[in-house]
Amino acid sequence: xxxETRLVEVRTRILKDNDVTARELRQRFRxxxxxxxxxxxxxxxxxxxFLEKTLTALRQRYRVAxxxxxxxxxNDARRLAQADVPVRQITTGTVCHLEAKMVxxxxxxxxxxxxxxxxxxxxxxxxxxxxYDLGEASRVVLFSVTEGxxxxxxxxxxxxxxxxxxxxxxxxxxxxxxxxxQARASVQAVRPDMPxxxxxxxxxxxxxxWLEWLDRRSGRGGNPPPR
Amino acid sequence: xxxETRLVEVRTRILKDNDVTARELRQRFRxxxxxxxxxxxxxxxxxxxFLEKTLTALRQRYRVAxxxxxxxxxNDARRLAQADVPVRQITTGTVCHLEAKMVxxxxxxxxxxxxxxxxxxxxxxxxxxxxYDLGEASRVVLFSVTEGxxxxxxxxxxxxxxxxxxxxxxxxxxxxxxxxxQARASVQAVRPDMPxxxxxxxxxxxxxxWLEWLDRRSGRGGNPPPR
Numbered sequence: 208x209x210x211e212t213r214l215v216e217v218r219t220r221i222l223k224d225n226d227v228t229a230r231e232l233r234q235r236f237r238x239x240x241x242x243x244x245x246x247x248x249x250x251x252x253x254x255x256x257f258l259e260k261t262l263t264a265l266r267q268r269y270r271v272a273x274x275x276x277x278x279x280x281x282n283d284a285r286r287l288a289q290a291d292v293p294v295r296q297i298t299t300g301t302v303c304h305l306e307a308k309m310v311x312x313x314x315x316x317x318x319x320x321x322x323x324x325x326x327x328x329x330x331x332x333x334x335x336x337x338x339y340d341l342g343e344a345s346r347v348v349l350f351s352v353t354e355g356x357x358x359x360x361x362x363x364x365x366x367x368x369x370x371x372x373x374x375x376x377x378x379x380x381x382x383x384x385x386x387x388x389q390a391r392a393s394v395q396a397v398r399p400d401m402p403x404x405x406x407x408x409x410x411x412x413x414x415x416x417w418l419e420w421l422d423r424r425s426g427r428g429g430n431p432p433p434r
Numbered sequence: 435x436x437x438e439t440r441l442v443e444v445r446t447r448i449l450k451d452n453d454v455t456a457r458e459l460r461q462r463f464r465x466x467x468x469x470x471x472x473x474x475x476x477x478x479x480x481x482x483x484f485l486e487k488t489l490t491a492l493r494q495r496y497r498v499a500x501x502x503x504x505x506x507x508x509n510d511a512r513r514l515a516q517a518d519v520p521v522r523q524i525t526t527g528t529v530c531h532l533e534a535k536m537v538x539x540x541x542x543x544x545x546x547x548x549x550x551x552x553x554x555x556x557x558x559x560x561x562x563x564x565x566y567d568l569g570e571a572s573r574v575v576l577f578s579v580t581e582g583x584x585x586x587x588x589x590x591x592x593x594x595x596x597x598x599x600x601x602x603x604x605x606x607x608x609x610x611x612x613x614x615x616q617a618r619a620s621v622q623a624v625r626p627d628m629p630x631x632x633x634x635x636x637x638x639x640x641x642x643x644w645l646e647w648l649d650r651r652s653g654r655g656g657n658p659p660p661r
Contacts (some may be wrong), residue, residue: 249477250560250589251581278561280587301591303530303561331588333477334505334530334559353580353603354478360507361558362477364528376580382609 228307232342239319248349250331262290304335352385455534459569466546475576477558489517531562579612
């Protein structure tokens with residue numbers, strides 16, 4: 208057996224371990240009645256500002272909190288803490304994705320029964336996080352107008368495993384000559400009928416639709432949609 | 435031995451295999467007198483436009499070619515082919531980085547003695563490509579003004595292994611309120627004295643400095659700078 212074959216086998220085993228932990232987490236989230244949303248994107252697509260605005264808007268009506276994954280630095284946790292909600296940072300070192308065990312460790316004995324929504328910001332990466340279930344009820348994939356319309360076709364796996372695609376930085380759409388029709392076609396080519404939103408966390412455009420999407424899921428911690 | 439430990443061991447073995455192949459490639463590049471530059475960045479930082487403009491400018495004076503890595507699609511190879519230079523696509527499937535063996539396979543029996551410069555565009559990812567030597571003489575890391583000034587601090591490994599940092603999409607700097615001083619400080623914090631360029635492939639700003647950087651390396655295929 209060569210190294211490549213061995214690696215695939217070991218990866219498969221780790222994924223199975225991850226799935227067991229993810230199942231435990233999902234059970235815990237359901238019992239606590241917290242709706243968990245994970246957010247994935249490439250670095251710089253605007254996850255943190257998006258979450259900052261989301262947390263600030265939601266905390267008027269809901270009890271919300273966030274876990275933030277990064278290779279290094281606690282910058283994002285500091286930024287999100289400005290929304291005045293509980294935030295915990297997960298530092299992964301050289302690992303390019305969060306794993307269910309990292310989420311479990313970061314949660315510790317946190318009383319999730321006190322929460323309506325928990326957001327998990329994954330490491331900035333359009334590849335690695337795709338295959339790691341974190342027990343979330345919904346996974347949201349972000350990509351910005353500055354990244355180019357063909358990102359879904361180039362990184363299909365992450366779009367396959369997500370429940371909602373959000374195009375960010377719409378305020379820059381004109382400056383970068385963003386072609387929304389082409390971007391939508393690219394998403395639909397990879398995942399027909401995938402729900403999509405277009406927004407700008409900076410100007411607030413589209414945020415109301417996103418908050419309504421969350422509203423419809425509040426109190427549904429016990430009924431995550433099937434994957 | 436648990437799965438995690440085993441994975442680390444297997445990864446180490448694969449890296450060693452990769453280093454052996456990378457050494458063979460570097461030897462081949464040196465003997466052929468071709469200067470090889472690899473380009474890494476997150477998805478959407480502008481690698482392809484940057485290379486398109488670079489190849490178009492260089493081919494007036496040099497014999498140039500490119501290898502392009504992507505998970506899926508041959509979009510980038512098609513785009514680069516417009517520069518009217520030889521281009522080969524490497525499709526990695528679900529692998530988040532190029533490996534030396536993929537480069538070797540893509541090159542096949544290509545007569546590199548006919549080339550002055552060969553560019554290798556890695557898969558869009560700021561994490562995985564860091565630890566895979568491709569035999570290149572120089573590695574260039576790109577990040578765009580739209581990604582945020584703190585990317586070097588958040589993805590330090592890729593900056594540690596690169597020889598030049600290029601800030602792209604400078605034409606959007608004002609629109610996104612990009613703080614160049616803060617970005618430079620972030621690079622220098624991770625890698626003091628790292629050379630840096632700021633440019634816009636769209637407007638051409640800074641491209642002359644980049645082309646001079648390459649000029650100084652032409653005919654130096656035999657003398658790659660030490661890592």
